[in-house]
Amino acid sequence: MSENTFLAPTMMESLAARGHVVHGFDLNQHQVAFAKNRLKAKGLKAKVWRGRLQDFKVPKGARYDVAHCFVSTFKYIDTEAGAVSSLRRMAAALRPGGLLLLGLHLTDYKNSPPDHERWIGRKPGIRVVSDTWSAPADRKSRTEAMRTRMRITEKGKTRVEETLWDFRTYSPAELKALIAKVPSLRLVACHDFHYDLGSTRRLDLAYSDVLLVMRRA
Ligand SMILES: C[S@@+](CC[C@H](N)C(=O)[O-])C[C@H]1O[C@@H](n2cnc3c(N)ncnc32)[C@H](O)[C@@H]1O
Missing domain, CATH: 3.40.50.150 (Vaccinia Virus protein VP39)
Known part of the structure; x- marks a missing residue:
């Protein structure tokens, strides 16, 4: 089990x-x-x-x-x-x-350029475009600032949802x-x-x- x-x-x-x-x-x-x-x-x-x-x-x-x-x-x-x-x-x-x-x-603190990742998801009647950006990592504070923006299109209308956070x-x-x-x-x-x-x-x-x-x- x-x-x-x-x-x-x-x-x-x-x-x-x-x-x-x-x-x-x-x-x-x-x-x-x-x-x-x-x-x-x-x-x-x-x-x-x-x-x-x-x-x-x-x-x-x-x-x-x-x-x-x-x-x-x-x-x-x-x-x-x-x-x-x-x-x-x-x-x-x-x-x-x-x-x-x-x-x-x-x-890799010596090589941590800003990054961008995109995925697109589709289901009947809904389409999501997700973009995630990460800022260069900060070695001292052990953080990297992250931002995700989702563009969601449903029933002909588009809305945007955004989240900001820090990763350790x-x-x-x-x-x-x-x-x-x-x-x-x-x-x-x-x-x-x-x-x-x-x-x-x-x-x-x-x-x-x-x-x-x-x-x-
Ligand atoms: C990348 S998503 C993964 C979602 C889902 N577990 C999966 O695997 O599909 C990260 C998840 O972590 C949750 N999360 C963030 N901080 C957390 C914490 N301190 N303890 C538990 N869950 C947390 C968020 O609510 C979010 O659902």
Whole structure:
């Protein structure tokens, strides 16, 4: 039986559809409602609640085989203490031998130009153009300013939604130092965002998007 503790609606859905016990949380009530509705519409069961990575709680007695936190969500935690607390909580929620999967974008402070990423999504009756800009990372404050603008066209009308936030940055050395503060977790493998389990990589700057696999002692 596998369980997961972090919410990614599609991942939760596919794990639940395979018969796993799935739990997840998100800070944002709309994300929680979205995931609940989507699971319900597919007749799938999963526990979803509102929680913060820094101080979340899992249901009493729950012990998980797998916990995951992908697409740089971990970088929303804005302090080192919060990041340590989050890793400790995830480790404590795993059974011995359980795996923590953490996916995030690494920072090269020597080469961190402003960046822009665009995706376009379409469904019948709706089109979304999403632009995300990141400012150069600031080594001293360990932050990179982010801005996302979504241009949403629905029923012939377009509206724009914009979000501004700061991500906490991680060089490979900063990430290694963080993991070292949680001795119950051991880094066992790294992959890139192609999620090819046959292809591992080192925790360095050769590839900036990294998926860490950590095992609970
Ligand atoms: C990149 S989205 C991922 C959404 C969804 N989990 C998924 O995988 O499709 C990042 C999510 O992190 C949530 N978030 C931001 N800060 C958080 C925190 N401190 N604790 C928990 N969730 C947080 C946001 O509400 C947002 O839904």
